[in-house]
Amino acid sequence: MAEEKDAAEALVTDLQKKITDAFDVFDHESNKTVDVREIGTIIRSLGCCPTEGELHEMLAEMEEEEPTGYIRFDKFLPTMTKVLLERRYRPISDDIILRAFEVLDENKKGYLTRDELVKYMTEEGEPFTQEEMEEMISAAVDPDKNIVPYKDYAAMMVIDD
Missing domain, CATH: 1.10.238.10 (EF-hand)
Structure with missing residues (x-):
């Protein structure tokens, strides 16, 4: 004891x-x-x-x-x-994040466009602030192609214990 x-x-x-x-x-x-x-x-x-x-x-x-x-x-x-x-407010796992992106990716392209990401961040659920949105876009959007290859991004979003 x-x-x-x-x-x-x-x-x-x-x-x-x-x-x-x-x-x-x-x-x-x-x-x-x-x-x-x-x-x-x-x-x-x-x-x-x-x-x-x-x-x-x-x-x-x-x-x-x-x-x-x-x-x-x-x-x-x-x-x-x-x-x-109490381990409250734990971050969710990358497979759940990935599934959420897949739901948004209706045509199963494997990515979201920058415009789609902005639309979902401002029109669905709890809206992001302008600052949060810019931060996410700079981290998630591939600047050359203007898309979010979300398989890579979902893994980045997870906080390791």
Whole structure:
């Protein structure tokens, strides 16, 4: 039993170090607070992929009674530790991503055009911001052919544990 307890404590210590390191990157004033707009980036850098709705729920949990536009480390650490221990907001696997692209590729070409990708990103599901869309296009679209060879891209999108 003691070994299990030690292993659990070591896991928590390791997770909290990762969380602290990720938070510190964005703590520009070194005052244990970060801009609320940076929290999504920090959370995603820790391998979690919450939806915008889930992110807003987490922020509501971490924010003070009076939102200041900043999140304090002492609120972020326990929330994020719990999220990571419970393995919440895990990224999906590349075969599921691949199947999603195949569904969108109605003619089974093996790629989507840049225009098709933009259309799906703006008209279906949770819309992407302009910045997210540009980031995805620059990563996914082959600039010479103006297409997304999605088999290669699906593998790139997966975060390895």
